[in-house]
Amino acid sequence: MVKFGIWATLEAKIGKEHEVAAFLKSALPLVEAEPGTVSWFAIRVSPTTYAIFDVFNDEAGREAHLAGEVAKALMAKAPELFSQPPKIGKIDVLAAKLG
Secondary structure, eight states: OOOEEEEEEEEBOTTOHHHHHHHHHHTHHHHHTOTTEEEEEEEEOSSSEEEEEEEESSHHHHHHHHTSHHHHHHHHHHHHHBSSOOEEEEEEOOOOOOO
16 A cells, blocks of 8 residues: 655746656656656646656655656756756655555
């Protein structure tokens, strides 16, 4: 059962919204290669606000994701794409339906 999650919010720079969306879509293959990431979602909340929500069965999976290729790419692109640093929070999953 998934018990661990990450909620990250991203605020695109004005004019960079399409690049942020493209970047998030391009991250999917990297996430698919992570055995500890059970589910991963890239979400558009508003025209300039995006979010990432992902879940894990254990803390090891969550930590591996936070140290993985998506996180590295996100932080490398942050100054170019985002008006402020990404806000990344660890969350607890209380209940879930997967599949």
